[in-house]
Amino acid sequence: MHRLASFVLGLLCIAHAHGADAIATGGNPDAAELSGINTRLLTVKIFAIMGFLCGLSAVVASARLSFHSNDIGTLDELRVIAAAVIGGTALSGGVGTIYGAILGALIMQSLQSGMAMVGVDAPFQNIVVGAVLVVAVFIDILYRKRTGVK
Secondary structure, eight states, X not given: OHHHHHHHHHHHHHHSHHHHHHHHHHHOHHHHHHTTOOHHHHHHHHHHHXXXXXXXXXXXXXXXXXXXXXXXXXXXXXXXXXXXXXXXXXXXXXXXXXXXXXXXHHHHHHHHHHHHHHTOOHHHHHHHHHHHHHHHHHHXXXXXXXXXXX
């Protein structure tokens, strides 16, 4: 299900005018507004889509785990941010792709599954994920300084 949603949203960003508008707004909101894009309406649309997808993922997670709790997904935001940074998205803003984020998520999930199979404790897993995030940000900063990309 999530693969299909990622694929469809990836295609929309590449092949549809709204995707180009979203990429332009994410890159430089002021320039996008000056070029005629209604950035406020676009931001509301994107947040509405993300809210719907979060609700859908909550329903799927609750059904999959067959119990309901308000702490499902605790600290998953750390893994999501790490996956996005590993996939090539800069924390300072700029260009990132859905396919890069999927690749980063695959790497992070492989790391997490490997640590779980070896028997690493959950708190130490979070420390490792945080360290990977710090290293990825450091490498991104060095790369952007070296190439001159902002």
